[in-house]
Amino acid sequence: MALVTFLSDFGDKDYYVPAVKAKMLAVNPQLNIIDISHSIDTFDIAHAAFVLRSTFREFPKGTVHLVAINTTGSITQGYIGIKLEEHIFLGPNNGILSLLADHDPGIMVQFADIHLQDTTFPAKDILAPIAAKVASGAAIHDFGGPLTNFRKLMARQAKATKEQILGHVARVDRYGNLITNIRKDIFDKLNPGKFTIEFGREIVYNLNKGYDQVEPGDCFAFFNSMNLLEIGINHGHGADLLGLKYDSVVFVNFNL
Amino acid sequence: MALVTFLSDFGDKDYYVPAVKAKMLAVNPQLNIIDISHSIDTFDIAHAAFVLRSTFREFPKGTVHLVAINTTGSITQGYIGIKLEEHIFLGPNNGILSLLADHDPGIMVQFADIHLQDTTFPAKDILAPIAAKVASGAAIHDFGGPLTNFRKLMARQAKATKEQILGHVARVDRYGNLITNIRKDIFDKLNPGKFTIEFGREIVYNLNKGYDQVEPGDCFAFFNSMNLLEIGINHGHGADLLGLKYDSVVFVNFNL
Amino acid sequence: MALVTFLSDFGDKDYYVPAVKAKMLAVNPQLNIIDISHSIDTFDIAHAAFVLRSTFREFPKGTVHLVAINTTGSITQGYIGIKLEEHIFLGPNNGILSLLADHDPGIMVQFADIHLQDTTFPAKDILAPIAAKVASGAAIHDFGGPLTNFRKLMARQAKATKEQILGHVARVDRYGNLITNIRKDIFDKLNPGKFTIEFGREIVYNLNKGYDQVEPGDCFAFFNSMNLLEIGINHGHGADLLGLKYDSVVFVNFNL
Numbered sequence: 180m181a182l183v184t185f186l187s188d189f190g191d192k193d194y195y196v197p198a199v200k201a202k203m204l205a206v207n208p209q210l211n212i213i214d215i216s217h218s219i220d221t222f223d224i225a226h227a228a229f230v231l232r233s234t235f236r237e238f239p240k241g242t243v244h245l246v247a248i249n250t251t252g253s254i255t256q257g258y259i260g261i262k263l264e265e266h267i268f269l270g271p272n273n274g275i276l277s278l279l280a281d282h283d284p285g286i287m288v289q290f291a292d293i294h295l296q297d298t299t300f301p302a303k304d305i306l307a308p309i310a311a312k313v314a315s316g317a318a319i320h321d322f323g324g325p326l327t328n329f330r331k332l333m334a335r336q337a338k339a340t341k342e343q344i345l346g347h348v349a350r351v352d353r354y355g356n357l358i359t360n361i362r363k364d365i366f367d368k369l370n371p372g373k374f375t376i377e378f379g380r381e382i383v384y385n386l387n388k389g390y391d392q393v394e395p396g397d398c399f400a401f402f403n404s405m406n407l408l409e410i411g412i413n414h415g416h417g418a419d420l421l422g423l424k425y426d427s428v429v430f431v432n433f434n435l
Numbered sequence: 436m437a438l439v440t441f442l443s444d445f446g447d448k449d450y451y452v453p454a455v456k457a458k459m460l461a462v463n464p465q466l467n468i469i470d471i472s473h474s475i476d477t478f479d480i481a482h483a484a485f486v487l488r489s490t491f492r493e494f495p496k497g498t499v500h501l502v503a504i505n506t507t508g509s510i511t512q513g514y515i516g517i518k519l520e521e522h523i524f525l526g527p528n529n530g531i532l533s534l535l536a537d538h539d540p541g542i543m544v545q546f547a548d549i550h551l552q553d554t555t556f557p558a559k560d561i562l563a564p565i566a567a568k569v570a571s572g573a574a575i576h577d578f579g580g581p582l583t584n585f586r587k588l589m590a591r592q593a594k595a596t597k598e599q600i601l602g603h604v605a606r607v608d609r610y611g612n613l614i615t616n617i618r619k620d621i622f623d624k625l626n627p628g629k630f631t632i633e634f635g636r637e638i639v640y641n642l643n644k645g646y647d648q649v650e651p652g653d654c655f656a657f658f659n660s661m662n663l664l665e666i667g668i669n670h671g672h673g674a675d676l677l678g679l680k681y682d683s684v685v686f687v688n689f690n691l
Numbered sequence: 692m693a694l695v696t697f698l699s700d701f702g703d704k705d706y707y708v709p710a711v712k713a714k715m716l717a718v719n720p721q722l723n724i725i726d727i728s729h730s731i732d733t734f735d736i737a738h739a740a741f742v743l744r745s746t747f748r749e750f751p752k753g754t755v756h757l758v759a760i761n762t763t764g765s766i767t768q769g770y771i772g773i774k775l776e777e778h779i780f781l782g783p784n785n786g787i788l789s790l791l792a793d794h795d796p797g798i799m800v801q802f803a804d805i806h807l808q809d810t811t812f813p814a815k816d817i818l819a820p821i822a823a824k825v826a827s828g829a830a831i832h833d834f835g836g837p838l839t840n841f842r843k844l845m846a847r848q849a850k851a852t853k854e855q856i857l858g859h860v861a862r863v864d865r866y867g868n869l870i871t872n873i874r875k876d877i878f879d880k881l882n883p884g885k886f887t888i889e890f891g892r893e894i895v896y897n898l899n900k901g902y903d904q905v906e907p908g909d910c911f912a913f914f915n916s917m918n919l920l921e922i923g924i925n926h927g928h929g930a931d932l933l934g935l936k937y938d939s940v941v942f943v944n945f946n947l
Contacts (some may be wrong), residue, residue: 194487213724216709220817222670231706233710237710304786393765404815461749
């Protein structure tokens with residue numbers, strides 16, 4: 180059974196999510212449609228890209244991912260399909276698909292006019308039928324030609340020197356944990372064996388192995404399953420208690 | 436794989452949604468159950484009907500739709516199955532199924548006593564088993580006889596004269612956009628070529644092709660993919676900014 | 692198509708839910724994954740156990756249930772699989788699986804080190820692959836040996852004497868209805884034919900057959916489809932109007 184994932188900011192009270200699914204199922208009722216999230220803050224490309232970037236590699240190779248964030252605001256840049264690490268993504272050419280990896284996609288297709296239509300609901304009328312057909316065996320290049328103006332957005336990168344990594348909070352999760360953009364491979368390369376991690380008014384001196392390696396109420400810091408530095412408070416809402424939020428700075432200091 | 440859609444006001448924190456699905460899967464584990472929404476405001480038949488009416492036709496013909504809104508409040512009127520435009524709907528006879536189209540269903544069945552039971556959870560104990568069996572090949576008339584007292588509710592209709600269409604906001608969506616009950620076919624028939632659209636303290640003089648055809652912060656108006664007049668503010672929460680809500684009046688004036 | 696249910700407190704805005712599903716689908720893309728809920732209050736084992744206990748028996752026998760509540764806080768107690776009433780449950784050994792029934796599971800397996808790994812996301816990295824394999828035909832004892840330290844939690848039980856049953860509110864549902872831990876079989880055994888039910892400042896003198904057997908605004912009381920005493924206000928938010936909440940006391944008096 181072919182898999183399609185579906186990510187949007189459509190919420191759960193409107194007809195948008197079921198209408199897109201219905202359109203796909205009308206093409207192929209055998210599709211297994213997996214929701215990534217539909218509770219992305221409206222128009223929040225950074226949030227949506229973070230969630231999909233964190234999860235798409237876990238799906239089987241060949242999975243089709245339908246991305247519907249800000250699809251109507253970008254109508255002039257068109258709709259595209261890309262192939263990235265053997266996954267296929269369909270969405271608007273508004274930059275969101277450029278945030279899924281640090282490298283460019285292998286294949287990029289601009290959907291041809293014949294597959295577009297004058298619609299106020301392109302996720303349903305344009306993307307859904309192509310997604311269902313691609314998941315059922317078609318190729319994205321069946322629906323258009325080479326994309327020449329792939330719109331790129333730059334995710335905020337951590338800055339690293341021998342003395343310091345300066346990163347930011349990329350996501351505050353449901354528990355109030357703070358996931359940063361500081362990567363384990365960069366940390367490992369620079370770490371001389373002694374370091375401090377600074378955020379808000381806190382300093383921690385070593386890495387933990389998990390949330391529960393410190394007492395409830397104490398700060399933890401570890402590299403999570405995405406190999407990103409994650410900090411927070413065991414069984415507490417770290418963001419609230421530490422006064423941190425999306426985009427707050429986090430320092431790793433090596434020059435002690 | 437047979438499709439069943441499922442619409443309710445059960446929310447996402449209780450056992451009601453998974454219990455209904457479980458009951459269907461116990462009949463046929465191969466069912467593909469698609470959620471329409473479970474976040475309908477409690478007992479809000481108008482909201483539920485709007486969402487289902489806006490989406491059911493996108494599903495493949497023959498899809499079974501299980502509708503569980505206010506199922507227990509209507510126990511005295513019984514439970515019914517209808518066939519409408521080659522879709523099958525099961526639900527309480529409380530009027531909600533009368534709001535899905537402007538015409539009557541082709542087939543209407545009152546479920547027989549033998550399929551009912553004394554229960555405080557009829558969506559699970561009565562509707563789910565029938566839905567699963569119908570999706571697996573049975574016919575709704577296998578479960579009862581002709582329905583003679585189909586309960587009808589009247590959706591608020593737009594009023595049209597040569598001078599004016601007077602409509603209402605039928606739904607404020609997650610983005611704050613206002614979907615009205617003013618239909619494109621009525622507008623097209625009456626439109627002499629010049630018109631104004633009035634809502635709140637705003638007047639617009641022409642139709643757009645989409646949300647992003649006006650500057651962010653400006654009002655748009657267009658006929659959406661359901662051929663209903665939709666108004667709002669590009670990248671703004673139209674309802675809040677315009678002071679409009681569900682049932683607010685919207686005018687289209689032709690007599691200028 | 693094999694069924695797996697999935698219960699967590701991960702919410703709907705993070706990558707946790709889709710990442711766990713992806714990991715299962717990578718093992719077996721044919722899995723039919725049914726959400727129990729992901730909106731459980733964070734770390735709320737009692738809420739999660741109540742929802743799963745109320746619904747698991749409706750699923751087909753042999754269904755695999757993946758339970759991810761507080762999985763990281765319990766890392767030292769390990770991860771387990773149990774077989775209970777021909778259903779299979781996988782989760783942390785933190786007591787949650789002991790709350791699903793009043794009797795002990797028939798089979799209890801402690802997952803062996805070889806299937807564990809050093810991870811901050813055990814629901815994805817440990818439980819998901821085992822769940823997918825068990826749903827695809829493997830047995831839980833393929834993944835470990837006998838569990839000797841099954842962690843048990845005690846759900847609050849109603850206390851019954853000939854004169855009185857003293858129970859508590861076990862769940863306030865979305866509608867404000869109050870589901871108690873007072874069981875029908877206990878009530879039936881003790882009931883001399885005359886009783887009062889007391890909660891907040893209300894007393895009711897008989898049982899109803901459903902929500903709508905009293906006037907809107909009046910109190911109802913009945914044994915629900917789980918055979919638990921449920922009380923509330925027809926078409927009103929019982930908890931708010933009666934000043935009751937989770938764990939509030941409810942009395943059934945027989946000594947009149």
